[in-house]
Amino acid sequence: MTDNTHSNSLSPSCDDYTVVKEGSVHIRFPKGEVFYNPVQQFNRDLSISVIRTFSDIYLSERKKRNLDGLTILEALSATGLRSIRYAKELPKIVRIYANDLDPSAVETIKRNVKLNSEDASHIINIIQPIQGDANASMHRLKYEGQQLDVIDLDPYGSAAPFIDSAVQSIADGGLLCVTCTDLAVLCATHPETCFAKYGGLPVRGDVCHEASHSNSSAILNAGYAVSGSHCEPLAIKTTAPVSLLWKIMQVMVQRRLFLK
Numbered sequence: 590m591t592d593n594t595h596s597n598s599l600s601p602s603c604d605d606y607t608v609v610k611e612g613s614v615h616i617r618f619p620k621g622e623v624f625y626n627p628v629q630q631f632n633r634d635l636s637i638s639v640i641r642t643f644s645d646i647y648l649s650e651r652k653k654r655n656l657d658g659l660t661i662l663e664a665l666s667a668t669g670l671r672s673i674r675y676a677k678e679l680p681k682i683v684r685i686y687a688n689d690l691d692p693s694a695v696e697t698i699k700r701n702v703k704l705n706s707e708d709a710s711h712i713i714n715i716i717q718p719i720q721g722d723a724n725a726s727m728h729r730l731k732y733e734g735q736q737l738d739v740i741d742l743d744p745y746g747s748a749a750p751f752i753d754s755a756v757q758s759i760a761d762g763g764l765l766c767v768t769c770t771d772l773a774v775l776c777a778t779h780p781e782t783c784f785a786k787y788g789g790l791p792v793r794g795d796v797c798h799e800a801s802h803s804n805s806s807a808i809l810n811a812g813y814a815v816s817g818s819h820c821e822p823l824a825i826k827t828t829a830p831v832s833l834l835w836k837i838m839q840v841m842v843q844r845r846l847f848l849k
């Protein structure tokens with residue numbers, strides 16, 4: 590896990606900006622204008638661990654195709670924090686597209702990439718900020734022939750509106766990182782909304798979080814059916830205890846090795 594301290598050490602300091610340090614990254618963003626959620630640090634930490642393990646397996650399997658490293662699309666990037674952490678904390682990354690619909694977010698991403706390049710100049714060449722709708726950008730990149738090895742979806746609420754484009758744009762065998770923050774919908778507060786968004790009914794009671802995972806996995810599988818592919822059943826859920834997640838990740842690695 591990484592620290593997440595608000596720091597005033599960056600100069601020049603400005604009352605209109607919030608300054609945050611998370612992992613190896615400093616970000617600055619206009620107060621109240623661009624989205625930042627400190628609670629999601631664990632989500633970002635976990636994505637970094639998963640992509641690192643995925644990268645080892647995926648790149649060794651694709652050696653024959655002369656793939657030098659991963660290309661990642663963060664389709665809803667806000668401050669660029671996640672993309673910059675990927676660029677600084679993960680090895681073998683050749684390109685990261687940091688996309689957001691909001692022009693102010695894209696300006697913030699550009700500023701944050703520059704700020705963080707002071708101690709990691711290579712990230713300027715890796716991260717490409719893009720302004721556009723996530724669905725449109727995914728289809729455009731695919732149309733342009735970009736191989737998207739990892740697509741990260743972290744929208745407000747449900748990721749359902751972005752699944753179809755993501756599964757159609759991702760490379761064969763790629764990794765789709767999906768965050769859904771509408772747990773109230775998935776945990777039976779609004780069953781009809783859950784059915785409309787996820788095509789399944791939620792379960793009330795102690796197991797509602799586990800059941801919510803089945804619903805989000807179901808929509809991923811439905812999306813994958815569009816591309817004639819399938820979703821990895823060992824997808825993991827970040828609200829589980831860290832010790833459980835760690836065990837799951839170890840089992841995933843062991844199984845892959847065992848299959849070899």
Ligand SMILES: C[S@@+](CC[C@H](N)C(=O)[O-])C[C@H]1O[C@@H](n2cnc3c(N)ncnc32)[C@H](O)[C@@H]1O
Pocket residue numbers: 624625626629633664665666667668669670671688689690691694721722723724743744745
């Ligand atoms: C929850 S925030 C992303 C947080 C970010 N991934 C992180 O880890 O810090 C969601 C972002 O999606 C952007 N957004 C909303 N609708 C969008 C769309 N249709 N296409 C692209 N970006 C969108 C918002 O401007 C906002 O910055």
